[in-house]
Amino acid sequence: MKTAPSAPASTAKIAVRDLSMAYGNFVVMHDLNFEVRDKDIFVIMGGSGCGKSTLLRHLIGLLEPKKGSILYDGEDFTATDPAGRGDFIRRFGVMYQSGALWSSLTLGENIAMPIEESGDIPANTVRDLVSYKLALVGLAGYEDYYPSQISGGMKKRAGIARAMALDPDILFLDEPGAGLDPLSSRRLDDLILRLRDSQGCTIVVVTHELASIFSIANNSVFLDTATRTQGALGNPSELRDHSDNPAVRLFLNRGDTPPSPS
Amino acid sequence: MEKQGKWQYNLLRKKVHRPLSRKTALPLPAERNVASADPLPPRAAWSHDGTDATLEISGDWRRDGPEVEITGDAPAQAPARYQVDSLGSYDSTLPAFLLARFRAVTPSPADSDDAPSFTGLPDNLRGLLELALAVPEESDTRNTPQVSSDLRKLGKISLQLWASVSGLANFTGQSVLSLGRFITGKARFRSSEFWLTLQQCGIDALPIVSLISFLIGLILAFVGNVQLANFGASLFVADLVGIAMVREMGVVMTAIIMSGRTGAAFAAHLGSMKANEEIDALRTFGFDPFDFLVLPRLLALVLMMPVLTIYANIVGILGGMLVGFFVGIEPELYWTETLAAVDLTNASLGVIKSVFFGAAIAISGCMQGMKAGNSSAAVGEATTRAVVASITAVIVLDSGFAAIFTLLDI
Ligand SMILES: Nc1ncnc2c1ncn2[C@@H]1O[C@H](COP(=O)(O)OP(=O)(O)O)[C@@H](O)[C@H]1O
Ligand SMILES: [Mg+2]
Numbered sequence: 001m002k003t004a005p006s007a008p009a010s011t012a013k014i015a016v017r018d019l020s021m022a023y024g025n026f027v028v029m030h031d032l033n034f035e036v037r038d039k040d041i042f043v044i045m046g047g048s049g050c051g052k053s054t055l056l057r058h059l060i061g062l063l064e065p066k067k068g069s070i071l072y073d074g075e076d077f078t079a080t081d082p083a084g085r086g087d088f089i090r091r092f093g094v095m096y097q098s099g100a101l102w103s104s105l106t107l108g109e110n111i112a113m114p115i116e117e118s119g120d121i122p123a124n125t126v127r128d129l130v131s132y133k134l135a136l137v138g139l140a141g142y143e144d145y146y147p148s149q150i151s152g153g154m155k156k157r158a159g160i161a162r163a164m165a166l167d168p169d170i171l172f173l174d175e176p177g178a179g180l181d182p183l184s185s186r187r188l189d190d191l192i193l194r195l196r197d198s199q200g201c202t203i204v205v206v207t208h209e210l211a212s213i214f215s216i217a218n219n220s221v222f223l224d225t226a227t228r229t230q231g232a233l234g235n236p237s238e239l240r241d242h243s244d245n246p247a248v249r250l251f252l253n254r255g256d257t258p259p260s261p262s
Numbered sequence: 263m264e265k266q267g268k269w270q271y272n273l274l275r276k277k278v279h280r281p282l283s284r285k286t287a288l289p290l291p292a293e294r295n296v297a298s299a300d301p302l303p304p305r306a307a308w309s310h311d312g313t314d315a316t317l318e319i320s321g322d323w324r325r326d327g328p329e330v331e332i333t334g335d336a337p338a339q340a341p342a343r344y345q346v347d348s349l350g351s352y353d354s355t356l357p358a359f360l361l362a363r364f365r366a367v368t369p370s371p372a373d374s375d376d377a378p379s380f381t382g383l384p385d386n387l388r389g390l391l392e393l394a395l396a397v398p399e400e401s402d403t404r405n406t407p408q409v410s411s412d413l414r415k416l417g418k419i420s421l422q423l424w425a426s427v428s429g430l431a432n433f434t435g436q437s438v439l440s441l442g443r444f445i446t447g448k449a450r451f452r453s454s455e456f457w458l459t460l461q462q463c464g465i466d467a468l469p470i471v472s473l474i475s476f477l478i479g480l481i482l483a484f485v486g487n488v489q490l491a492n493f494g495a496s497l498f499v500a501d502l503v504g505i506a507m508v509r510e511m512g513v514v515m516t517a518i519i520m521s522g523r524t525g526a527a528f529a530a531h532l533g534s535m536k537a538n539e540e541i542d543a544l545r546t547f548g549f550d551p552f553d554f555l556v557l558p559r560l561l562a563l564v565l566m567m568p569v570l571t572i573y574a575n576i577v578g579i580l581g582g583m584l585v586g587f588f589v590g591i592e593p594e595l596y597w598t599e600t601l602a603a604v605d606l607t608n609a610s611l612g613v614i615k616s617v618f619f620g621a622a623i624a625i626s627g628c629m630q631g632m633k634a635g636n637s638s639a640a641v642g643e644a645t646t647r648a649v650v651a652s653i654t655a656v657i658v659l660d661s662g663f664a665a666i667f668t669l670l671d672i
Contacts, residue, residue, distance in 0.1 A: 098539050166547075
C-alpha cells in the first residue's frame with residue numbers, strides 16, 4: 001500500500017489523513033491518506049459499492065468521519081463544528097450522483113436560488129449569470145424547463161451548472177458520466193477539462209469509467225473493496241502499467257491479465 | 263401465427279404445462295422432448311461408497327412441477343460424483359437445489375481449499391454452478407436469525423420507543439429554534455415556497471373542510487334533536503351544535519382533514535426530496551434544510567389552521583341551522599340562540615387548540631419526510647407514518663387540553 005507523498009500541508013488543497021468511514025458498525029473504508037493539489041483533476045475510483053460516494057460525502061461534510069481528519073488548505077475541516085463550516089462549504093460546488101436538482105424549480109431557478117441567496121444581487125445580474133452558467137454546459141435556453149422534462153445527460157450537465165453557480169474553488173462531481181452514451185460522456189469530460197483550465201478550480205471526480213479516468217485525471221486514489229482501504233495513489237496511466245497492486249492493474253486494464261510492473 | 267395457435271391450444275388442454283417455461287428453460291438434453299412427454303417427479307438419491315457420496319438426480323425438475331423427493335442420508339461433505347443418466351428436463355430449480363446442498367455442507371466455500379467436484383454433471387450445469395460458487399457468499403450480508411428471547415424483544419421495543427420519543431423532542435426543539443431564527447430575521451427561505459404552501463393548506467382545503475364540517479353540524483343536530491324533542495326542547499339543538507362545534511368538532515375535524523391532506527403531502531414532498539439527494543444539495547449551498555423546508559410549512563399551517571377552524575365552526579353551525587329549519591326552528595331564532603350559547607371563551611378554546619394542532623401536524627409530516635429512507639418505497643412509508651403520527655398527536659393533544667380545561671373549569 002502506498003501512502004501519500006508527504007508534502008507540507010499548506011501546498012495541498014485537500015489533505016485526507018487516516019480517514020476511516022463507517023455506517024454504524026459497518027466500516028466502509030479505513031485509513032485513507034491522500035492529498036489533492038491545487039488545480040488538479042483528482043479521481044476517486046473503485047468498484048461499485050466500494051465507498052466512493054461515501055468518501056465524497058465525508059469530503060463535503062455531510063457525514064462525520066469515524067476517525068481521522070480532512071484539511072482544506074491546511075485548515076482542519078473535520079475539527080470545525082458543523083455550524084462553523086460555512087466558510088469551507090461556500091467554496092464547494094457539488095454535483096450529486098442522482099443530479100439532485102430541486103425538482104419543484106426550473107433549471108433557471110435551480111441555479112438562481114444559490115446566487116440570489118448569496119447576497120443582494122440585482123435581478124438582471126442573476127438572470128445573466130443563470131444563462132451564462134447554462135450556456136457553459138451547453139444548455140443555453142433551457143431556463144424554463146423542469147428537471148423532469150430533460151434527459152439524464154442534461155440533468156448531469158444542469159447539475160454541474162448549479163454546482164458552478166457560485167464560482168466554487170473546488171468542484172466535486174459524483175459519477176458525471178455514469179449512464180450516459182459514450183459521446184455525451186466524452187463531451188462531459190471535455191467540459192470538466194475546460195472548466196478546470198478556464199475557471200481554475202480544483203476538481204474531485206468520482207468515477208469508475210476507464211475512458212474518463214484516463215482522459216481527465218492528473219491524480220487518483222483507488223479504493224479497494226477487498227482490503228477496505230486505498231489500494232493505490234497516483235496518475236492512473238502510470239498505475240495501469242506500473243502499480244505494485246495487482247487489483248489496481250486489474251481494474252485499470254478492465255480485468256485483462258495485467259502485465260507485471262517493470 | 264400457427265405456432266401461437268398451437269401454444270394456446272396446449273395451454274387450454276394441459277394447464278400444468280405452461281409454454282412460458284420453454285423460453286426460460288435451460289438447454290434441454292436432446293433425447294427428451296418435453297412438450298410431448300408427461301413430466302416425471304424430480305428425485306435426488308444419495309448413495310455412499312466409503313467416504314465418497316454420489317448423488318443421483320432423476321426426473322423432471324421444473325418450477326411448477328412436484329416437490330423433489332430426497333432419499334438416502336445426506337453426507338457431511340459435498341458429493342464427489344453425480345449420476346444423471348435418468349435426468350429429464352430441468353430449469354433453474356436443479357442448479358438452485360445443488361447450490362443449496364453446497365451451502366449446507368460448506369458454509370463458506372472459500373475456506374475449503376479443494377475445488378468442489380462436479381464429476382458427472384452435464385457441462386451447462388457445471389458452468390452454472392461454477393459461476394454461482396465463484397464469489398464466496400458474503401457472510402455479513404445475510405440476515406442471521408437473531409436469538410430472540412422475550413426480554414430481548416422488550417429491550418428492543420423500549421429502545422425504539424425511546425429513540426422515537428427523543429427524535430420527536432429533537433425535531434420539535436429544532437423547529438422552535440428555527441422559529442426563533444425567523445423571528446430574529448436570521449432564517450432564510452424562499453417566500454414563494456411559503457405562499458404556495460399557504461395556498462395549498464388554506465384555500466385549496468376549503469372545499470373538503472366545508473363539506474365535512476357541514477355534514478358534522480348536520481349530524482350533531484339530527485342526533486341532538488331526536489333526544490331533545492322528547493323533552494320539547496328542540497331549540498336547544500342550537501346550543502348543542504354551537505358548543506360542540508366551536509369547542510371540539512370544528513377544530514378536531516379540521517385537524518384530521520389536514521393530517522390526511524397536508525401532513526401527508528409534506529411527508530411525501532420532503533421524503534422524495536430526501537431520496538433524490540435534494541436536501542443534501544441544499545446543505546452544501548449553506549441553506550439550513552430546517553429553515554428552508556420545515557419553517558415555511560410550519561408557519562403556513564399554524565397560520566391557516568385557526569382560519570380554517572373558524573370557517574369550519576361557522577359552516578358546521580349552518581349545517582345545524584338547516585336541520586333546525588326542517589324541525590321547525592326559525593333560522594333567526596336559531597342564530598340568536600347560538601349566539602347566546604356560544605360565548606367568546608368557548609369560541610376561543612377551539613381556535614387556541616387549532617394553533618397547536620397545526621404545529622403538531624406540520625412537525626409530524628415534515629419529520630417523517632426528513633427522516634425517510636433513500637428509496638421510493640421509503641417515501642410511501644413516511645407518508646403513512648406521517649398521517650398516523652399526526653392524527654395520534656391531534657387526539658392526544660386534545661385529551662390533554664380537555665383535562666386542562668376541566669381543571670381550570672373553563
Ligand atoms: N446510508 C447508508 N447506510 C448504510 N450503508 C450504506 C449507506 N449508504 C451506502 N452504504 C453502504 O456503503 C457502501 C458504499 O456505498 P457508496 O459509497 O454509495 O458506494 P459507491 O462507491 O458505489 O459510491 C455500500 O456497501 C453501501 O451498501
Ligand atoms: Mg456512488
